Each structure stands twice: as structure tokens, then as C-alpha cells.
Amino acid sequence: MSPEQTIQAADDLRAVHFFPVHNSKFCITNHDWDAPLRTITSIAGKTQSRILTPVIGQVVSLENPEAESMEWWTKVT
Numbered sequence: 001m002s003p004e005q006t007i008q009a010a011d012d013l014r015a016v017h018f019f020p021v022h023n024s025k026f027c028i029t030n031h032d033w034d035a036p037l038r039t040i041t042s043i044a045g046k047t048q049s050r051i052l053t054p055v056i057g058q059v060v061s062l063e064n065p066e067a068e069s070m071e072w073w074t075k076v077t
Contacts (some may be wrong), residue, residue, distance in 0.1 A: 003040035005048050017065050019052035034073040041071065 001009065003020070010018040020040050032038075036052060044051040052069045054060050 003036055006040060007043050007047060010049055010051075011047070013031060015050075016046045016053050018067075019054065019060070034076070037071075037073050 006018075006020055020036065041051060041053065045050070050066070052060060052065055053071065053073075054069065056070045
């Protein structure tokens with residue numbers, strides 16, 4: 001799914017929170033490795049979507065899931 005389709009699916013399912021997976025782990029496409037995360041967080045910021053973006057492998061607490069959301073990819077060189 002594209003970032004746009006992911007947002008639409010979350011909206012269709014009336015998800016309270018969602019986090020994208022299968023992105024930013026390997027550079028196997030023609031776009032920058034972090035392009036999907038940049039795109040989906042930009043779109044989510046313009047909608048009511050509540051996206052979670054934990055660092056790969058980070059445990060997400062269901063009691064306070066928003067605490068685990070940060071734009072970690074902006075600090076990777």
C-alpha cells in the first residue's frame with residue numbers, strides 16, 4: 001500500500017491509532033529510504049489520523065501509545 005492508501009485504510013477502519021510497517025528498513029526502491037515515512041506523516045498531519053512511528057524494534061505501550069511516536073528518521077544520517 002502507498003502512504004495515501006494506508007491513511008485511507010486507517011480512516012475506513014476508524015482506527016484510533018495506526019503505525020505503518022514494512023518501510024524504512026531497506027533501500028530497495030528508487031526513492032529515499034525515509035520517503036514513505038516523510039510522506040505518511042505529512043499526510044497524517046493534515047488529517048485526523050493518529051499515526052505512531054516508533055523506532056524500528058521499539059516496544060509500544062498500549063497504555064500511552066502516543067508517547068512512542070517521534071520522527072526518528074530525521075536524525076539518521
